[in-house]
Amino acid sequence: MTLPTVASEAPRLAVPPKPRRPRAALLGWVAAGLVVGAHLMAWSATEISLGNLVAGWQGMARFLAEAIPPDLSPQVLADSVAGALVTLWIGLLGTTLSIPASLALALLAARATTPAPGIYQAARGLLSFLRAVPDVVFALIFVTAVGLGPFPGVLALVCHNVGVMGKLWAETLEDADPAPAQALRSAGAGRLQVASHALLPSVTPQLIGLLLYRFDVNVRSSLVLGLVGAGGIGFLINQSIQLFQFDQMLTHILVVLVLIVVVDRVSAIVRRRLGSSA
Amino acid sequence: MLALTDIAVRYGDRDVLHGIDVTVAAGELLAVLGANGSGKSTLLRAAAGLAPTTAGTVTVDGRTRRNLDIALIFQQIHLVRRRSVLDNVCAGALGRLPLRRSLVPALFPRAVREEAMACLDRVGLAHRAHDRAGTLSGGQQQRVAIARALHQRAPVILADEPVSALDPAAAEQVLALLAELAHAENLAVLAVLHQPDLARRYANRLVGLRDGRIVLDGDPGQPVDSLYPSRALQEVP
Numbered sequence A: 001m002t003l004p005t006v007a008s009e010a011p012r013l014a015v016p017p018k019p020r021r022p023r024a025a026l027l028g029w030v031a032a033g034l035v036v037g038a039h040l041m042a043w044s045a046t047e048i049s050l051g052n053l054v055a056g057w058q059g060m061a062r063f064l065a066e067a068i069p070p071d072l073s074p075q076v077l078a079d080s081v082a083g084a085l086v087t088l089w090i091g092l093l094g095t096t097l098s099i100p101a102s103l104a105l106a107l108l109a110a111r112a113t114t115p116a117p118g119i120y121q122a123a124r125g126l127l128s129f130l131r132a133v134p135d136v137v138f139a140l141i142f143v144t145a146v147g148l149g150p151f152p153g154v155l156a157l158v159c160h161n162v163g164v165m166g167k168l169w170a171e172t173l174e175d176a177d178p179a180p181a182q183a184l185r186s187a188g189a190g191r192l193q194v195a196s197h198a199l200l201p202s203v204t205p206q207l208i209g210l211l212l213y214r215f216d217v218n219v220r221s222s223l224v225l226g227l228v229g230a231g232g233i234g235f236l237i238n239q240s241i242q243l244f245q246f247d248q249m250l251t252h253i254l255v256v257l258v259l260i261v262v263v264d265r266v267s268a269i270v271r272r273r274l275g276s277s278a
Numbered sequence B: 001m002l003a004l005t006d007i008a009v010r011y012g013d014r015d016v017l018h019g020i021d022v023t024v025a026a027g028e029l030l031a032v033l034g035a036n037g038s039g040k041s042t043l044l045r046a047a048a049g050l051a052p053t054t055a056g057t058v059t060v061d062g063r064t065r066r067n068l069d070i071a072l073i074f075q076q077i078h079l080v081r082r083r084s085v086l087d088n089v090c091a092g093a094l095g096r097l098p099l100r101r102s103l104v105p106a107l108f109p110r111a112v113r114e115e116a117m118a119c120l121d122r123v124g125l126a127h128r129a130h131d132r133a134g135t136l137s138g139g140q141q142q143r144v145a146i147a148r149a150l151h152q153r154a155p156v157i158l159a160d161e162p163v164s165a166l167d168p169a170a171a172e173q174v175l176a177l178l179a180e181l182a183h184a185e186n187l188a189v190l191a192v193l194h195q196p197d198l199a200r201r202y203a204n205r206l207v208g209l210r211d212g213r214i215v216l217d218g219d220p221g222q223p224v225d226s227l228y229p230s231r232a233l234q235e236v237p
């Protein structure tokens, strides 16, 4: 058999007309209508006003004029870097101290490892609750309880992060290949043994990847926590705004930028290394 | 000895197995053959207590079957690919270890590791003990699974198509190993196969399944054509 050399000799078949689906079309229009309606409601509820933006323009310009150039005096820079480090440490501890509780709840909240359906539901419920309460709210609660400073920031991050990381880890465990687990179960291994010898080792890279991702997020969150009094550079930014020292505020923001970029790069590099060793 | 007596399995309103009587003696390799869907895997799962039996009993050496008595080997090998070969073999002993000696591999007692090494040596892979399981070839991984089964110290090994994913040379090697272990370690081995030729050469006995019933039982060299739908009779849709 010889292959056709001219394109027009290649076999062809007429494409049949697409079947009409009136129901799908109707649903599409309804969905589009709902989305537009939601935006109209949102527009009026958030009091969006271009007029106010234009009127506020001068204030914004004055603010920028005072902020530039940033105050790079050694004293301010040193404060700023020290604050940024505290922010970093809050993010770090907020992540690592939440590992034990996240792991325990993830194991209880994954179908393959939970001891009973009731416990599964309870663990899922607890995770949802911790996730639903924003870390800033936890921070406000802990600041009232233990006073201003980085410590309430760590507590707040741990609480919220257990909710998020526990959920992510539970999902990862549920997606793990069930076959090795089944093999061990049929050889008489118990639930914890199956988890530690079959399920966890097969998803370790994913779990660590998620941990690094949460570290990244938590460093950024701990900045916001500083704004409500939970220590770190966020606290300095808040202070400089209240004292109208906008040039110092800009210094802090630039230092934050460096911190965020560095954390982001490092965690990306580690995650890539993990991916290639999986 | 593994004995299945009058086993029936039903999924929904379909009887998948009826009146199954099979025994596998210690020291014997029994091959189970049959067309796709004839119930071979279900028979294995019933023997392992993983299928919903509606009738019948499974005994090992005259006593009611316990999970620990039966080691399973699968077509898709089911090792933990990211763990070392040695850790995978050690996992065979989990059923008889307390949690405080088995929660993580570092806690395994020395005796357990050394027994695992001996099992690995038995399948010719002692030199790969510290490699990741996922880096071995399919045939080697299946031999690691056999070592894990040995480490379980079960008197019965059930293997569902243990060589279907392997090339002919590796398939020969794995079946020869299973046959040799059955004889030397006095194990009752039941292996589902799709190759009558391998059954003839390595099995002591052959059981043929058709539509959930045993229609052949005996000499592994007997003709098995009756088990498979003949080409000439196949319906054209």
Ligand SMILES: Nc1ncnc2c1ncn2[C@@H]1O[C@H](COP(=O)(O)OP(=O)(O)OP(=O)(O)O)[C@@H](O)[C@H]1O
Pocket (backbone or CB within 6 Å): B011, B012, B016, B034, B035, B036, B037, B038, B039, B040, B041, B042, B043
């Ligand atoms: N979990 C299940 N639920 C419902 N039906 C099932 C289930 N497992 C098996 N069956 C049915 O039981 C019959 C026998 O299946 P089984 O897997 O035992 O066949 P097999 O002989 O192992 O086939 P193969 O050679 O393809 O592996 C099939 O018709 C299958 O559809």
Ligand SMILES: [Mg+2]
Pocket (backbone or CB within 6 Å): B040, B041, B042, B160
């Ligand atoms: Mg099968």
